[in-house]
Amino acid sequence: MATQVIILNGGSSSGKSGIVRCLQSVLPDQWLAFGCDSFVDALPARMQGADGGIEFADDGSVHVGGEFRALQAAWTEGVVAMARAGARIIIDDVFLGAAASQESWREALGDVPTLWVGVRCDRTVAAGREIARGDRTPGMAALQAETVHEGVRYDVEVDTTHTESLACAKRIAAHVG
Secondary structure, eight states: OOOOEEEEEOOTTSSHHHHHHHHHHHSSSOEEEEEHHHHHHHSOGGGBTOTTSEEEOTTSOEEEOHHHHHHHHHHHHHHHHHHHTTOEEEEEEOOTTTHHHHHHHHHHHTTSOEEEEEEEOOHHHHHHHHHHHOSSOTTHHHHHHHHTTTTOOOSEEEEOSSSOHHHHHHHHHTTOO
């Protein structure tokens, strides 16, 4: 069965967004892209730093509460509904819960054909990108570089430390059935 959803998991500033744009360019058919950043940006401002929302701590760690998880589950179900309706979807995510985050997606997706992609990047390189971006909490990239991959199973992995987004996208595209 043809791949309906591609989920990229990697730490902050690992290069996922660039790969997503390249995937949209190199893949046949039309693919919609959704990312955890757009989900977080869609949250009400009052959920930033709130106990039930999402908090970006000074050390780069990210903490989420019950209200965040409830809205994230609803967002996930909405994305899956679009895939079930025939849309091809690329997800750019950061599995803060590592294997548990993947399991939540697996449960929501059910039998929707999904390609699981790990996007790795050396923590020092990711930290440099984080500084250059200027829109991330310092330390987040280094903290997430390995932890988001713990216990996660992938169909394909790419490393953006020394590989450009387009080359990574072409490697991923070769696995899309």
